[in-house]
Structure formats: C-alpha cells, structure tokens
Amino acid sequence: MGVVTSFDIEATELGDVVFAQFAHDAADTAEFLQMWGKEMENSPRELTAVLIVAQQGGRRIAQTYAVWAGDDTERAIPALERFLSIAPVLQQSAQVVPYAIVMAPAHHQHDGQSLTRGRAALVDHVDADTAALVAGLFDRRDTSFFQIRAVGGAINDVPANATAYAHRTQNFSLFALVRRGHEEQMAQEWGKVPATGLYLSFETHDHAAALNKAFPPDTLERLRRVKGAYDPQNVFRGNFPIRPTTA
Numbered sequence: 001m002g003v004v005t006s007f008d009i010e011a012t013e014l015g016d017v018v019f020a021q022f023a024h025d026a027a028d029t030a031e032f033l034q035m036w037g038k039e040m041e042n043s044p045r046e047l048t049a050v051l052i053v054a055q056q057g058g059r060r061i062a063q064t065y066a067v068w069a070g071d072d073t074e075r076a077i078p079a080l081e082r083f084l085s086i087a088p089v090l091q092q093s094a095q096v097v098p099y100a101i102v103m104a105p106a107h108h109q110h111d112g113q114s115l116t117r118g119r120a121a122l123v124d125h126v127d128a129d130t131a132a133l134v135a136g137l138f139d140r141r142d143t144s145f146f147q148i149r150a151v152g153g154a155i156n157d158v159p160a161n162a163t164a165y166a167h168r169t170q171n172f173s174l175f176a177l178v179r180r181g182h183e184e185q186m187a188q189e190w191g192k193v194p195a196t197g198l199y200l201s202f203e204t205h206d207h208a209a210a211l212n213k214a215f216p217p218d219t220l221e222r223l224r225r226v227k228g229a230y231d232p233q234n235v236f237r238g239n240f241p242i243r244p245t246t247a
Contacts, residue, residue: 001227002236018068018076019102020094024087026053026062029135030128033148035086036062037126040150041171046070047079051148053138060138061090071096117178119186120202121195122151122170130174133192137176142186145177166219167197175202200240211240221245 026032036051043049049066064083068076073096080094123130126148137143152171160166174193178186200214215223220242227234227244234244 001223001231001242014099016071016096017099017102018071018073018080018094019097020064020066020068020080021092022064022066022083022089023091024062024064025090026060026087028087029053029060029138030131032062032087033126033131033134034128036064036083037131037148037172039082039086041125043079043082044075045153046072046075048150048153049083050150053134053146055138055144062087067099067102117183117204118202119176119178119190119204120198120200121174121190121193122167122197122199123172123174123193123195124170126172127194130193133189134174134176137186137189140182140185142179142182142189143176144179147175149173149175160216161218164215164219164223165199166216167199170196173199173202175199203240211242214240 024032033053040047040049046069047066048069049064052063052065054061054063066080066083068079070076077094084092134146137146150171151173156168156170158168160168174195176186176190195213197216198210198213203210203214212220223242224245227242228246232244232246234241
C-alpha cells in the first residue's frame with residue numbers, strides 16, 4: 001500500500017534465553033509433522049519454534065530452531081526434550097545465550113525480485129490430513145522446502161481489529177516453496193490445506209482469493225478506506241492490489 005521511508009522502533013529489554021537446535025530424520029514425513037505439531041501445541045507458552053523440512057540429497061531432514069523465553073533451564077529442558085522422541089535425532093544442541101545472538105542479522109545480497117514461488121497458509125492444527133498432504137508434496141517433488149512457524153501465544157493476545165494482520169486464532173503459519181514446472185499441481189494440492197487465513201508476505205501469487213484469505217472482510221474494508229485516503233489513484237497496486245474506496 002506504500003513505501004516505508006523510516007521506522008521508529010521501541011525495543012524491549014531482554015536477557016538470556018535458551019536456544020535449541022534439533023535435526024531429525026523426517027523420512028516418515030507425515031507422522032513427523034503431526035507429532036511435531038502436537039508437541040508444539042502442548043508446549044508451555046514460553047517456548048516457540050520454527051521447523052524447516054528440506055530434501056538434502058537422498059534424505060529428508062527436519063530442522064527445528066526453538067527458543068525458550070528466559071534462562072529457566074529447569075523448565076526449558078523438559079519441554080525441549082519432548083521433541084527428541086518424535087523421530088531419529090541426527091543432531092541436537094541447546095545453550096543459554098543472549099537473545100541478541102539468536103537474532104543476529106544475516107547479511108544477504110539481494111539483486112532483485114526472486115523467481116521463486118511460495119504458498120502460505122495459517123492453520124489451527126497440523127492434523128493428519130495436512131501432514132499427509134505436505135508429505136505428498138515432497139514425494140511428487142512439488143516442493144523441496146517446507147516451513148512451519150509456531151504462532152499463537154502473545155500473537156493471539158492482540159485483538160483481531162488492532163492491526164491489518166487480523167488472524168489471532170491460529171497456531172501455525174505454513175510455507176512451501178514451489179518447484180518450477182510444478183505450479184499447477186502445487187496449486188491444486190495446496191488448495192486442500194484447511195487454511196483459515198494466510199500471511200501475506202509469504203504468498204507470491206496475486207489471485208483475488210488470496211487477498212480475501214489474507215484479510216477478513218472488515219479488515220479489508222478498513223484498508224480500502226485507508227487506500228482511498230492516501231492512494232486514491234491506486235499507484236501502489238503490485239503484489240496484492242487493494243482497490244481504494246472513499247466510502
């Protein structure tokens with residue numbers, strides 16, 4: 001809807017956290033994803049995690065990056081250990097570190113718009129059908145990279161009408177890269193995900209249906225009024241164009 005020229009950010013002072021990394025053999029992808037989702041939902045509020053499943057050579061590896069908010073290792077370790085029994089563990093580590101180290105910036109050169117396509121979905125649970133669907137994407141080579149981000153928690157404490165991001169009930173944000181030549185098949189399969197929304201920045205196509213999944217009706221109407229006030233000529237119409245309204 002526009003170009004950001006500056007940010008004013010109020011930082012929150014944070015101390016040490018427990019940062020853990022696990023690598024699992026995800027050969028049984030569907031079973032692994034379902035178990036991982038259940039463990040994440042049953043975890044204490046202090047624990048959040050990101051899961052990446054990728055095809056590496058002839059193996060399917062699942063990498064978990066988990067953060068416990070604080071340095072209470074007596075509570076953090078049991079919560080983290082629950083993930084170790086999901087599937088064969090290839091590598092594991094956990095350490096108490098300053099939060100700033102976990103979020104150390106990565107410097108990547110960007111030369112323009114990526115040709116990579118991605119699909120996104122927000123779901124309440126990683127149920128058996130969703131887990132099997134994702135496993136099928138790998139089996140058919142529709143994707144070679146899949147990610148789950150745990151949401152919920154403090155995200156869902158925010159009222160749905162407080163920001164343009166109005167999805168405050170889901171537990172997981174899903175994302176999959178689309179292999180070239182597999183776009184049509186991927187679209188058909190991804191449409192079966194029981195999504196109740198999507199995170200706009202992880203979606204790369206410009207279908208009108210995706211706009212409605214990104215913003216509930218009331219939120220979209222608010223954005224149209226903002227667009228009508230600041231960009232009535234619809235200059236900023238790339239990505240997911242929001243039609244301005246003056247009503």
